Amino acid sequence: MKLLDVANALSLEVKSFKDGLQKDVTGAYVSDLLSDVMANSKQGNIWITLQTHLNIVAVASMKGLAGIVIVNGRQVQEEVLKRAEEEKMPIMVTQMPAFEIAGKLYRLLA
């Protein structure tokens, strides 16, 4: 499934690198710990997190993740979106908490 289909199906608000929505999604990983994501996420995963810190872009980019979904409608700083644009990393925002968006995505990708 393409990231675009996921974003549409789950009404995600795309905040950076819209061109990246053509990427294929291989699954998802939910975590707020950068070391955990570095160790355990897989290439092409969607990363669901509450973290909005600048380092999320570097981690997602190093691991070749498809995109980042920020939960609970958290604001993402311009600086982070700018970095995401440079690193070609789609950042999307949902109002839903992690449990619920993970649940819906799991159903969608199943």
Next chain:
Amino acid sequence: MTLKEIADILGATFITEPDNPDLHIRSACSSDMMSAVLYYHSPDSLLITGLTQLHVVRTAEIAGIISIVFVMNKRPDERAIELAGQKKIPLLTTPCCMYTASGRLFRAGLPGCSHK
């Protein structure tokens, strides 16, 4: 959903045996950030987390979380287990990652903690 049903769905084992395996869980919160747990808590809810420190159990107790599931076979240390025992918060560990654990429980009908 009861604690026992949750354990079955997640293939989880109890680290501390619950007094009541039919304890009713009304919602779940998946998070590694403790302030989010304190912010978005709902009564009678389950915390799904990858963190195992003592202060996770304290956070749960203060937020009114009634059980904790640690993902990816993680286990807290003895002090955390002891505190959970005192506070009567059953602890479980599952081989599932947070994504799969959330996905399975959501599919089985467990709602998320209300977003405020």
Next chain:
Amino acid sequence: MALNIEGTIEGSSQLIGGDFTTAGEASTLLKVKLTELGVAEDIIRRAAIATFEAEMNVVIYAAAGWLHYYISPQGIRIRIEDMGPGIADIGLAMQEGYSTAPDWVREMGWGAGMGLPNMKRNSDVFTIDSVVGEGTTVEMVINFP
């Protein structure tokens, strides 16, 4: 349940910077006290959450601090003073999502920029004073209905 409070009941706890294992004990003591006094559960929850966040801030950022509480028939007043680095821009620090926490703190599950907003949200009156290089004092009042 009727409140069983006469005059003002006071208590205090010392907080130690960097000590994640005892962090939360002061909030737990306050919680136990409020339960004994017959305070409503939702009020206890708000007081415990606000106090726990304040305690964690001392543990994460400061060398040491004190927590004092005063319970009267009108409500709870909690004051936390620390010997820490102080906050240069309080407006910014109050913004949800803003945090100066180092990576190791985030890896322990704190520093999402929700601590101060969480304290404010659970208090009826919230005041914060800070002097860079000296420390920070937070005072929170939670009124009984």
